[in-house]
Amino acid sequence: MLSKKQAKAFFLGGTVLFSAIFLALSVETVTSSMPEKTNDSQITEAVVRGKEIWDSNNCMGCHTILGEGAYYAPELTRVYSRKGESYIKTVLMAKEPWAPRGRKMVAYALSEEEANDAVAFFKWINEMDLNGFPPEPDPALSK
Amino acid sequence: MKYKSQKVAYWFFALSMLLIVLQITYGFIMGFAHMGFDGLHNIIPFNAARATHNNLLVVWLLSGFMGAAYYIIPEEAQQELVSVKLAYVQLITLALVGVTAVIGFHFNWWEGRKFLEIPRELDFLVVINVITFLGIILATLFKGKKQSTTAMVLTMGLVFAALLYLPGMIWFDNQGMDSFFRWWVVHLWVEGVWELIMGGILAFLLIKLTGVDREVIEKWLYVIVGLTFLSGILGTGHHYYYIGAPEYWLIIGGIFSALEPLAFLGMALFAIHMYRKGGRNHPNKTALFWTLGSAIVSFVGAGLLGLAHTLPQVNMYTHGTLVTAMHGHLAFWGAYGMIVFAMISYALPQLTGRKLYNTVTGLYGFWLSLIGMVGMTTAFGVAGVAQVYLERRIGLDFMVAQQEIEVHFLVLVLCATIFATGITMFIIDFVRYGQPNDEALIGEDEVNSLENA
Structure with a gap:
């Protein structure tokens, strides 16, 4: 025993x-x-400033990124390729709460420069190798 | 109680009760927002409610653990706390830091890192606070007549929890690295060292409530915390699947996450077996309910529901969805919420001298909170699975899928109401016990005769 x-x-x-x-x-x-899978060498000063905007406004408190966050607002890992630069900037620079289908986002009213930094951050995230995440939907199921 | 200084524990428990009420309030704000009723958006946006909800959880659990340590360590070490005054200073500063952080969240003062939102300036105050706490505990333990296994495991859990807070304070430019080390704090807390704290409290309560020989209980405590670390440390890998870490974490995380329920199963079987083996018929059945309940519910919530989505093939779809909230709620409640409630239920009669054992409110408090939490978990689970299917499999837009699952948040809020009713009843009992007093001080013989009554 x-x-x-x-x-x-x-x-x-x-x-x-x-x-x-x-x-x-x-x-x-x-x-x-x-560092290799996340393209660490491509982290520019603009990307770092973008991350600071991401952190200091607690964007993860509603959204998810790399699948981590709060499930209240869309997953943003591939938002750069999904929505494009101008859409992202419009949302971030909006002076009134952005409210797709009624769910409100805080109106951050970022400046053009800040919005550019945030876009640089999303563009860098967009290029990461994430072992297949997020998964592609199955087109056969949507028919 | 045997030592006068154990009274400090009461005030940590009282702080826990206050904070859980606030935490639940913010939970309701979030539940209603998910249903489309976000009338408070301008003053409490969702991210503020979310940060408050999560951080209050951490602080009320830590306050409960600290209260448990201030109660258990003097009794185990057979020694008064080395400084009661310092313990009260630590309590007040803990409350002040917590309140400041929560107020700050409402004014966009935070670090946007899930569970670690407390701003950097306050992080340093947290560190000072925790060092003070550990100083009191360690000095008491090593000045005492003995260092029992139960006390050592509990203290080891508290020391490691403090050390693991530090990696979360390092700044990384790389979001993936940031996340990698954030899980050193969050995962290695909840699926690692906090289980030592839970195991230590559980062992103490089982020794007191069942009367089983200390040597037997402490032997199995080692086996269980051994299993926890065996599976939990490399189980951290399940957080590394999709954040830019290499693919070997898919295999390592998958295998060791599958082993994680074993530690919780061990905990549940241990508690049930000790209860059945025990010859002591302790009059405090409410404390026994919470103790056994914690061991069993943690197996279901943390063990089984964790396993439900930690296999990489499943997690690819569930990662970043409400399925995580399903697991999180029952896991935190079972493993940590219920063990704090068990400790409070056991300690209150000892601290106050009032033997309000097995009251109707106490019994309903247990069952309603448990039923409410199981219902909330189910609602999150149904909403989460539907979200996975609609958004990840079919490819619907995020908000289209969210509107499809809104109805599940109605069920969630209804179940949360049942949960909140249970908690209210527990707090009613807490208040009825009144404050601790010196008349409750009793000697060893009296403790034994009461426990064997």
Whole structure:
């Protein structure tokens, strides 16, 4: 029968072993694979300013990006290719709440420069290799 | 209670009760907004309600964990808290930081990072607060007569939770990297070190409520927290499928996420077996309900409903939909909400000396909140699956799909009302107990005779 000492060894040994594996994989991910898959070298100053706009307005509090967020407003990972630059800028620069089908967005009334930065951010996100996400709908089902 | 300083716990529990009421209020605002009734949009836009709802959850649970630690550690270490005054200072500053953060959310002062929205300036205050808390706990534990396994596991969970907050404070220009390290905080909290805290509280309650030998309970506690880390650490991979991380996380995350329910199953079987094995007929059945309920509901909410969407093939479609909200609600409630309620139910009679065991309100509080939360989970699940089908499979526009599923939010709000009624009843009991007092102080013999009554 398992003793308390053995149970403790299982807990401590397992924790150390799996933490070590996790850390090793994390190092590989952030130093090698992820920069390549996310086109890290193409992060310009405009992209960084765009991310600051994204974060400081808590856009993730309604939208999702890379599938993460609040499920209240559309997924924006591929919004650049789906809606295009001018549509995105119109929404972000609107002085009245944008309300497609009645669901209101905060009117951020961004300046032209800020909207350009946000677009640069979405354009960079748009090019990421996300292992197939978001999935393409099945055309046969919509018939 | 055996130690005078344990009274501090009461005020942390009281703060928890206050914050859960606020959290539920903001939940209703969000539920109505999903149904199209967003009349508060100009003063409380959805993202403010959402940040408030999520962060209040974290703060009331942390306040509950801290209260539990302030109650458990003196009793386990057989030592008064080293500084009661500092503990009260820590309570007040925790409340002030929480309130400031929530007010800030309404004025666009935040970091837009899910669950970690508290602005950077306040992050540093949180760190100071938590260091103060850990200082009191660790000093008490190591000054005490003994360091039990239960106390050590609980303390280890609290220390790791504090350390893991730090990766969330690093700024990354790369959104994918930002997300990668954000999950070090969020996932490794809720599917890692918080389970140590839950396990520690559960073991303490089972020792007190069932009378099973401490050595037996603590042996199985090691096995369960061992299983938690075995599956949970690499299970973080299920958050890395689609954020720009390499493909090997699909395999690693898939395999270890599939193992994650084992730890929760172990927790549930452990609690049920100890209850059946125990010879003690403890009079506080309400605390027993919450304790066993937490172990079982966490298996369903965190274990099974997690598994329902962590396989990569499934998650490809459910990632970023209301299916996540389905899992999140029952998981948080079962694993962490209910264990805090269990601790409060056990501690209140000890702190106040009033033996209001098994009241009608206490019993209805348990069942109504449980039924309400299961109903909410079901509503989120139905809405989530419909959203996946309409938006991800058929390709309908986001808002078209949202309007199709609006009706499920009516069910959600109705179930939330049942849940809120249960919580109200629990709080009524909380208030009826009154404040802690020194007359409730009793010796070891008296504790044993009461527990064996």
